[in-house]
Amino acid sequence: MNAHEKSDHIAAYVDQAAALLGLTLAPEHRPGVVASLTLLGEIAGPLLDFPLPETLDAAPVFEP
Amino acid sequence: MSDLSHALAALDATGLAAAIRARKFSAREVVEAALSAIAQRDPALNCFTSLTPERALADAARTDGQIARGEDPGPLAGVPFGAKDLFDIQGLTTVAGSKILRGRPPATRDAAAVAALSQAGGALCGALNMDEFAYGFVTENAHYGPTHNPRDLRRVAGGSSGGSAAAVAAGLLPLTLGSDTNGSIRVPASLCGIFGLKPTYGSVSREGTFPFVDSLDHLGPFARSVRDLALAFDLLQSGAPTLPTLTRGMEGLRAATLGGYFAQNARPEALAAVERIADALGSAGRRAELPGSELARAAAYVITATEGGHLHLPHLRERAQEYDPATRDRLLAGSLAPAAWYAQAQRFRAYFREQARAAFTNGADLLLAPATPCAATEIGQKTMVLDGRELPVRANLGLFTQPISFIGLPVVCVPTWPSGTPGEGLPIGVQIIATPGRESDALRAAAALESAGVVSAPTATGKG
Numbered sequence: 001m002n003a004h005e006k007s008d009h010i011a012a013y014v015d016q017a018a019a020l021l022g023l024t025l026a027p028e029h030r031p032g033v034v035a036s037l038t039l040l041g042e043i044a045g046p047l048l049d050f051p052l053p054e055t056l057d058a059a060p061v062f063e064p
Numbered sequence: 065m066s067d068l069s070h071a072l073a074a075l076d077a078t079g080l081a082a083a084i085r086a087r088k089f090s091a092r093e094v095v096e097a098a099l100s101a102i103a104q105r106d107p108a109l110n111c112f113t114s115l116t117p118e119r120a121l122a123d124a125a126r127t128d129g130q131i132a133r134g135e136d137p138g139p140l141a142g143v144p145f146g147a148k149d150l151f152d153i154q155g156l157t158t159v160a161g162s163k164i165l166r167g168r169p170p171a172t173r174d175a176a177a178v179a180a181l182s183q184a185g186g187a188l189c190g191a192l193n194m195d196e197f198a199y200g201f202v203t204e205n206a207h208y209g210p211t212h213n214p215r216d217l218r219r220v221a222g223g224s225s226g227g228s229a230a231a232v233a234a235g236l237l238p239l240t241l242g243s244d245t246n247g248s249i250r251v252p253a254s255l256c257g258i259f260g261l262k263p264t265y266g267s268v269s270r271e272g273t274f275p276f277v278d279s280l281d282h283l284g285p286f287a288r289s290v291r292d293l294a295l296a297f298d299l300l301q302s303g304a305p306t307l308p309t310l311t312r313g314m315e316g317l318r319a320a321t322l323g324g325y326f327a328q329n330a331r332p333e334a335l336a337a338v339e340r341i342a343d344a345l346g347s348a349g350r351r352a353e354l355p356g357s358e359l360a361r362a363a364a365y366v367i368t369a370t371e372g373g374h375l376h377l378p379h380l381r382e383r384a385q386e387y388d389p390a391t392r393d394r395l396l397a398g399s400l401a402p403a404a405w406y407a408q409a410q411r412f413r414a415y416f417r418e419q420a421r422a423a424f425t426n427g428a429d430l431l432l433a434p435a436t437p438c439a440a441t442e443i444g445q446k447t448m449v450l451d452g453r454e455l456p457v458r459a460n461l462g463l464f465t466q467p468i469s470f471i472g473l474p475v476v477c478v479p480t481w482p483s484g485t486p487g488e489g490l491p492i493g494v495q496i497i498a499t500p501g502r503e504s505d506a507l508r509a510a511a512a513l514e515s516a517g518v519v520s521a522p523t524a525t526g527k528g
Contacts, residue, residue: 009084009177013400014397014400017400019115021377021400022378022381023381023396023399025382025384025396026384026385029384029385029392029393029396032145032392032393032396033393033396033397033400035393036369036393036394036396036397036398037397037401039397040365040366040369040394040397040398040401040405041405043362043365043366044362044365044366044401044405044408044409044483046358046359046362047359047362047366047405047412048408048411050089050174050356050359050403050408050412052411052412052415056414056415056488057411057414058359058407058410058411058413058414059279059410059411059413059414059417062474063490064187064265064266064417064471064472064473064500064501
């Protein structure tokens, strides 16, 4: 997927996910949201690729 | 400068309370001097979003009455203090740096942390500026304006607790409260050249504060001395007191400097500051690794955007245009993020905690790392160059703080002076990281460094 296709892909996701959540994005906010989600996806990418053991618990309420 | 205004600028909270208890000054005189200094200097600094002079004077009158009657006025007797704008202050609307919350009713009581300092004798002077909803590292707030760094007014104070840090660095208040989700105490402490404590996750009650990211939010104090940090922390927490441990110095403690991720993407002055601290703690050359730190930062970023976005979803549906543009797009994007990203980030948290445990069990009680990759950047500056790469300022000032708060470790941020002369040039902070619940270890190291003159937080009186 090239950068242009990826951006279209994320823009389509943003529109669908926003509709699912009942969130109406103002046209002037949409490019910034697409850019922010693109960045978030780039940051999350290597994290998702990291193989975690199946037995590892999540830590939503964290107890150090 | 009068004796009193000199004392206000020079003394830490402990020293000021002692002077008030010894009747050198009345609490009322001290609070009036603080309010006067704020009126004179804050227009150029923009630390405060609200002032509470009536409250401060009433608190001072209570202290003076207690002293006159021979009662114990508390360890913070008459000490002027302030709290980041996300702590509830009775009678004020908590706006958390936003426009959206302005229409809410005033808080009916103080946040638990504010109440604790108040009950100890502190005189509350006002609410302090921040990035909107604590989502940022620069305190360039679109609604309330930027907070200026007292060390150089053209530069940012850091964020998101920028007003809290700048007020202490400028000598307007000796003690303030802030919050830290990804570095919001440690980044402004570093850029303003003062001490900051981000305690262990969960050790200080967040009751009565406006939340940001439940999984990562911490509260803590800023001060110009280590003993003030310890005193304030002991008032906020319910564990064993840390203040009596400070005299023990580094006895029995070993520090190691974090390599890998924490030795890259930093300006030379940030790495040199860590080396100076390591030398002074007798740990020069001792290294430790924290594998997975880059992914920890990524996971903290994902959790922040997702939980923050979710928290704000009701307002984003109705009033997105009223958000600070710097905050809005990231919250909107976070509210839409796929669940798989969030779930992986939460599971990575458990994994990374084990990496940190291993780093500590390999012989170190304390880990050292830069607090920020550089000293304060200029207000309005968009990018900075780190290791030859041009990177956005806003996203990268918390590069070294995010992986640490991600797993809730306690950190004391200590101020160093690359110029070699405390108070001259721009400061930069170093993180002293301890194991969970061992704030006293980090505070003891900070106190040893302070005694040796290696770290210090002189008041910025001249340029502010």
